[in-house]
Amino acid sequence: MAIKWFDSLPPRSITSFDDLTKKFFARFSIRKGKTKHAPSLLGIKQGDREKPPKLHGKIQQACLDIQNLPTEAAIMGLINGLREGPFSHSISKKHPTSLNEVQERAEKYINMEENSRLGETSKTIFAYPSQDKDKEARK
Template structure:
């Protein structure tokens, strides 16, 4: 990349254009700004990269137009000639012109909206919460700690354990969360989602597994001895009757997905397309590990 020269008709003052460059600079690569995104993000990236060059103020000015394209490049070329005398002036003009594209500056109040959904894993909640904190500047550790703990589900065993241990610092809380997540994933066991499954259904399920994965239905008839309740007395013979258990299928699609994924590599689900602000945060999808809809209504899983 080449910086602007004195022969170019441009907004920089003569003092900037005539400044000598003390050393040859290898300009770092940076995505060009087209005027349609947050100007603060582009400025932050440009400043971080230019700090590695140890260049002077004039060089910072002359190389900045190289990072513009489209609408942003046309804006710069239309600035009055010799109207910019230092990099700070360029920053003010740049940010004021593209201020409409600045993202909303979030505050700690936004953290109060992050709540762990029922059946949401601790890993998913930590991920959502941390992503939100990254969008808020100058957050005190105590504010992060209070909002994280408050957002945990009331029935969360992790929340109970942290209260029991009297964890009081953010660093300690996050270390405990990391250990808890690791233990959960290492010691994960199969847990049937539906309660009240009859013992006959469990036995029938085991028989199906022993058949080698055959999809054909298999029924079994057992002889059961029962005592005739109408006749009591010693020496009374027990009657035999036949009983065919009824097969009940209680596993949902997500349960099947979890079991299959243990043996067969399956790609991660695509992200939910709906913007986060438009989703129903009271509904949680275990398949996507995100909010917006319940697992049973997940179109991707079906």
């Protein structure tokens, strides 16, 4: 997250190491005035076309604002935020033990989904019309 933040800074916006330090702490330090708690994770939901890793990123960002957040609470917030579907059913059956495990399983699920979609596409692309005529003739 820090690298993404750093990469998103406008060019020449950092003039010294002291300047970088101040901007870094302003972005990532714990804000006492806006202290959040674990239940705030329950409000984070996966969008209709949003992939699970993007939800994972939202949860990670929210976790930065919560002091002493147990890993289990972060995982439960993530599971709660998933929309209904095969991945949410899979992850509910065998609970992950870390956020990294959730991310890995989400990426595997997305890869499997894309591979099956590509397989269906290739079947339609490579279907020979003569096979359909042969089937009709046999009937």
